[in-house]
Amino acid sequence: MISQKAKYALRALLVLAEAGVGQSVPISDIADGQRIPRKFLEQILLDLKHRGLVSSRRGKNGGYALLRSPDLITVGEVLRLIDGPLAPLPCLSRMAYRRCEDCDGEExxxxxxxxAEAHRANTAVLDAATLADMIADPGHRRMLDAG
Structure with a gap:
């Protein structure tokens, strides 16, 4: 299960992706339009800025903007940045591998x-789905907003 923070991050990134790479969107527009608490959104966007997905600009035309093309940002990448490893077991994680304490042997x-089979299938979908895919397929956005 993904966190509320990850869902909000994806929703905010979709707004920025629809605006276009480098086009600033005021944080208030994102918060109001997506019904995301502003303070929480500020935290999320700051995390995404530190991870190199968005930039921020102050002033009259300020706000947040996407730094990379939406077709280069996958759902899997965003989930890993916000929630950490996707693996259901520590011995399956690429980012945070560790042997299970009670394990007699992984093989x-x-x-x-x-x-491992479920994880491969899950990550294949998440690492193939991009923000551009989600914009192109409104059904993805409805599913994202419904949760």
Whole structure:
């Protein structure tokens, strides 16, 4: 399950993607339009800025803007940046691998085998889906907004 913070991050990034790379959108427009608490959105956008996905500009025409093309930002990347590793078990994680404390051997672990298959399928979808895909397919946005 993804966090509320990750859902808000995706919703904010979709607004910025629709505006276009480098086009500033005021934080109040994002917060109001997406029904995201402003203080929480400020935190999220600051995280995304530190991770190199968005930039900020002060002043009359200020706001936040996407730094990369929407077709180069995947859902998987955003989830990892906001929520951390996607793997359901620590022994499957690319970002934060560690051996399970109670494990006798990864090769023989029947639990790991099933979750590894599910994890591969899940990450394949998340790492293939881009912000551009979500903009092009309004059904994705409806599903995102419904949660």
């Amino acid at each position: 023989d672990c029947r639990i790991r085998r099933v979750f």
